């Protein structure tokens with residue numbers, strides 16, 4: 001009980017005092033995603049380093065429940081210094097581990113919203129870059 005209370009406190013703290021909340025000017029990519037169950041959204045700005053392998057900085061904003069916002073806040077901290085490859089390899093278990101509490105099946109979409117936004121944003125960004133490269137080859 002002690003442990004999970006501590007984690008619950010941590011989630012509330014991230015919800016009330018979100019880290020890296022706001023916008024980054026000139027991010028490498030920006031993406032917004034929605035939890036279709038409730039319409040809550042998270043928008044995330046990501047800055048990659050020059051090699052575009054490592055995440056340097058993340059900021060987010062959005063409207064949503066405590067779990068979605070706390071998860072975005074925690075993820076924004078966790079992602080700084082991790083590689084894009086590590087981000088793309090994350091799954092829902094990693095998100096649940098990060099949150100440190102049991103997440104009911106009903107709330108799992110709230111918990112993984114931020115992770116999905118970051119992953120989809122990266123996928124779209126690198127996908128479009130590939131397209132750019134092929135289209136300039138004409």
Ligand code: FES
Pocket residue numbers: 030031032121124
């Ligand atoms: Fe347009 Fe993410 S919202 S690419």
Ligand code: FES
Pocket residue numbers: 035038039040064065066067068109110111113
């Ligand atoms: Fe909407 Fe959690 S209730 S993201």
